[in-house]
Amino acid sequence: xxxxxxxxxxxxxxxxxxxxxxxxxxxxxxxxxxxxxxxxxxxxxxxxxxxxxxxxxxxxxxxxxxxxxxxxxxxxxxxxxxxxxxxxxxxxxxxxxxxxxxxxxxxxxxxxxxxxxxxxxxxxxxxxxxxxxxxxxxxxxxxxxxxxxxxxxxxxxxxxxxxxxxxxxxxxxxxxxxxxxxxxxxxxxxxxxxxxxxxxxxxxxxxxxxxxxxxxxxxxxxxxxxxxxxxxxxxxxxxxxxxxxxxxxxxxxxxxxxxxxxxxxxxxxxxxxxxxxxxxxxxxxxxxxxxxxxxxxxxxxxxxxxxxxxxxxxxxxxxxxxxxxxxxxxxxxxxxxxxxxxxxxxxxxxxxxxxxxxxxxxxxxxxxxxxxxxxxxxxxxxxxxxxxxxxxxxxxxxxxxxxxxxxxxxxxxxxxxxxxxxxxxxxxxxxxxxxxxxxxxxxxxxxxxxxxxxxxxxxxxxxxxxxxxxxxxxxxxxxxxxxxxxxxxxxx
Ligand SMILES: [Zn+2]
Numbered sequence: 001x002x003x004x005x006x007x008x009x010x011x012x013x014x015x016x017x018x019x020x021x022x023x024x025x026x027x028x029x030x031x032x033x034x035x036x037x038x039x040x041x042x043x044x045x046x047x048x049x050x051x052x053x054x055x056x057x058x059x060x061x062x063x064x065x066x067x068x069x070x071x072x073x074x075x076x077x078x079x080x081x082x083x084x085x086x087x088x089x090x091x092x093x094x095x096x097x098x099x100x101x102x103x104x105x106x107x108x109x110x111x112x113x114x115x116x117x118x119x120x121x122x123x124x125x126x127x128x129x130x131x132x133x134x135x136x137x138x139x140x141x142x143x144x145x146x147x148x149x150x151x152x153x154x155x156x157x158x159x160x161x162x163x164x165x166x167x168x169x170x171x172x173x174x175x176x177x178x179x180x181x182x183x184x185x186x187x188x189x190x191x192x193x194x195x196x197x198x199x200x201x202x203x204x205x206x207x208x209x210x211x212x213x214x215x216x217x218x219x220x221x222x223x224x225x226x227x228x229x230x231x232x233x234x235x236x237x238x239x240x241x242x243x244x245x246x247x248x249x250x251x252x253x254x255x256x257x258x259x260x261x262x263x264x265x266x267x268x269x270x271x272x273x274x275x276x277x278x279x280x281x282x283x284x285x286x287x288x289x290x291x292x293x294x295x296x297x298x299x300x301x302x303x304x305x306x307x308x309x310x311x312x313x314x315x316x317x318x319x320x321x322x323x324x325x326x327x328x329x330x331x332x333x334x335x336x337x338x339x340x341x342x343x344x345x346x347x348x349x350x351x352x353x354x355x356x357x358x359x360x361x362x363x364x365x366x367x368x369x370x371x372x373x374x375x376x377x378x379x380x381x382x383x384x385x386x387x388x389x390x391x392x393x394x395x396x397x398x399x400x401x402x403x404x405x406x407x408x409x410x411x412x413x414x415x416x417x418x419x420x421x422x423x424x425x426x427x428x429x430x431x432x433x434x435x436x437x438x439x440x441x442x443x444x445x446x447x448x449x450x451x452x453x454x455x456x457x458x459x460x461x462x463x464x465x466x467x468x469x470x471x472x473x474x475x476x477x478x479x480x481x482x483x484x485x486x487x488x489x490x491x492x
Pocket of ligand 1: 174176177
């Protein structure tokens with residue numbers, strides 16, 4: 001191990017990638033040697049190596065030199081992020097560059113920050129490239145499936161428990177502005193190398209940053225300056241459309257603000273955005289009515305979705321709000337759409353984007369009602385889907401991208417071996433939750449099938465079933481009739 005060599009390599013990477021200036025070379029070298037308890041820096045010639053490899057070596061050195069307490073992945077990652085931070089511009093310089101570019105053109109500004117987020121290893125592109133992805137053709141379109149290896153599976157019950165518990169930790173949550181530059185702990189991911197940009201939405205202070213998990217191209221997070229709960233009301237539509245005025249090439253959407261149908265973080269108001277065209281965009285829409293300047297469509301999509309399209313910002317916001325209010329009051333006991341026990345159950349997952357001069361708002365109707373038959377949620381993936389998907393159907397999934405838990409990579413591998421004849425593997429405890437599914441798969445599997453492709457496709461169908469479970473008006477004739485009746489009433 002030669003830390004002087006690694007520091008040389010890292011500085012060379014910093015200059016070559018353009019994330020640091022030549023004028024900062026000596027200064028950064030001195031900050032780096034201090035991080036490794038050295039008192040001397042010797043400039044030497046080095047070969048080029050990927051930055052991940054250089055950082056790995058530096059973290060291993062730090063562990064052996066007792067500069068970090070453990071070689072646990074979180075502690076090593078936090079240390080690497082702090083090392084990278086030495087090379088990066090401080091927040092104000094990044095904000096200045098971003099705003100200078102934004103004044104000319106939004107794409108250059110987001111390109112700059114996205115590129116910086118990757119080069120600084122904040123978005124770990126190499127790790128993300130290990131995710132497993134495939135497309136899933138279904139009767140209403142083509143879903144996008146990913147086994148995500150970078151984020152742990154969360155239990156909806158744990159998410160609900162976190163809501164309302166005033167956090168005494170610092171930062172209060174992973175979305176708080178206090179994360180910028182935070183070094184992290186053994187149980188908390190550091191954000192030393194993250195940079196966030198202040199923006200204004202609905203005349204309120206908000207921030208824009210990229211997601212380190214990068215589920216899709218330019219996956220970004222828009223967060224309120226204050227740590228306050230998610231809410232869906234008229235101002236949500238104003239904020240989303242204000243965001244589109246700033247970044248017209250991005251989509252932006254909000255999770256619902258209620259447990260079961262919301263995302264994994266309910267206690268900090270935030271949106272997700274990015275440059276990606278999700279399957280829902282391609283969903284077929286039936287024009288229901290043109291209401292002044294707003295066209296209203298009923299989508300063919302497993303989660304009941306109303307699409308509004310208009311170049312008139314005020315009109316589209318007003319109509320979206322009208323639909324929200326009508327939906328919050330809606331009841332149809334035959335369809336288990338109950339609302340009268342004093343608690344709010346109905347809300348929306350709104351998604352917006354610009355198409356030419358038009359604003360497009362997809363309003364996904366949600367209900368978090370529970371009953372004896374479905375204590376986890378009537379409109380939530382039912383028990384028969386939990387072996388593949390038990391988490392909430394949040395914004396990204398509602399748009400047709402299945403984010404499946406990392407455990408499935410190994411479990412699917414074992415299932416393919418069983419399909420190919422290794423029957424004894426059925427005793428593996430990791431497969432207990434899949435047992436009845438495996439029995440269903442066996443007779444369907446044929447010698448011409450690629451076993452992994454076969455298992456993935458079948459898992460995609462389970463995900464599609466989970467989406468249908470989450471739909472408030474089912475895709476059958478009775479459900480679709482009730483849906484169009486609701487739309488007509490809601491917009492008049
Ligand atoms: Zn927060």
